[in-house]
Amino acid sequence: MLNPSSNPADVIIIGGGPAGMSAALVLGRARRNVLVIDEALPRHRVTRESHGFLTRDGVSPSELRKVAHEQIAAYPSVRFIQTVAANIEGNDGAFQVTTGDGETYIGRKLLFATGMKDLPMNMKGLEDVYGKSAYVCPYCDGWEMQDRPIAIIAGEHTMHLTRTVAGWSNDLAVFTNGSPRPEEETNELMRRGIPVYDAPIREIASEAGETVAIVLEDGSEIARTAIFFAPKLAPGSDLPVHLGCDVNESGTMVVDEIGRSNVPGVFGAGDGASQKYQVAAAVAAGSMAGVGINTELLELDWEKRILNP
Template structure:
């Protein structure tokens, strides 16, 4: 068991979102000592409700985290510290994590559940509607925005997002924000009667978080009451790269189906190790990573018992 005053653990989990806490729950139940280092600045803190997670549909992200922490508290070998991980060194069996306060913690295995973070979109007014009437995931929030006049602002993902959101509304308009789109894409929109506004966006007009219109630089105001957009994202932490983990072109950790990275003893789960940005997917990935980590411990312990005979 992990002594409350101890700085060592079987597993150090960096990130206390759905993936990290799911792994902590699995490992706590497996009687592993776990230290969760959580900065408590989740990307979904702007969202009022979380959807698509069975038995928790419509629950706020803050409530989801609160209940998770309460349930994990039943397993005393799991401990949380609210801080940021600043640096990591070591290898499988002996990782050393230093926090932003200068404290050091050691762990035999390491799980990154650091997620992604939003970069500035340079769309005036977006901050007033994000998480209220402007969203990034139709599967998460399309139902709530169903049948509304929807604006799609998605850059290179315009066609994909427009096609997806069309399942929730027949009134969809595309805004390119001054960036030309491929002619074949424009032809497809015309063929389907989807209006495309190519002028740069001056501002998103809203009232109390509810989108009212998209105001273009040419002066036109296009009435819209919902927005779906493709965010600009960056990894929530650069520590996986600094440690030497392989990442893809998006900065996402490359892991297998069980969350194992190319570095022995290092795992990844959640948005920072996947492009499936849904709570249910993060919980599943964290659970699988927790099982994989415990399996490695069991296999090692099994061999040690044989050698000790």
């Protein structure tokens, strides 16, 4: 049923992470009526610190969210509700979003800032160290892991991740976890002094979240104190596809430089519409999407002013 207690929003933002909150801030300052639907389960909650975001380097994800909510609260036209978006109908100018608790909200424009979600890791011990001594982004966490003995577990992304992590440590080892690797890649790694271990991984040995060793099925234990790995990800929501939004092979929304999708009135920002996976990048994308959405609304309102002087 329609929620009789709320007026139609100018913008409904689905997802309250860095991208969604950045867009909400821009739109709130533009005096737009904004509703943010946020499940409050951000992907980066497993990490102790967020890095690479100017003026907030080293802040915890929870503190980042707290400060963002406090600052957005200065703009009363922005509301947050903690729930999930379960279904969306309608089109540009009159989208109807039904939440998991059965309420329906109407918005003129939509912004998906739903990010990505981690699929099960299926590697014993990896969850114990994820966000403590095992990471996915060297730009976010490489400084803290610099000069450590680092394990690279990345499947088809091995060469790219190894080259990147090499900027922070010379002590690298690649673990294929039993997956076949092209012989030329293995030879290149070995020529550069990077050992390659082909046996499947039995478990990640750790103490209090700190990696101690990679234990292989053949009984070998290779001492490592840090891990960079390529996670398996899925889109945080399938609703963009339900609406007809174009996505790429990874499920990421295809958007232009201001976050506009191929579906009129629907925008995307953050990890679910990019593959940069950095807080600073998500904040920037959310800001640009907020400006893009407001520009469309200004144009519509300007036309109405001409038609209805």
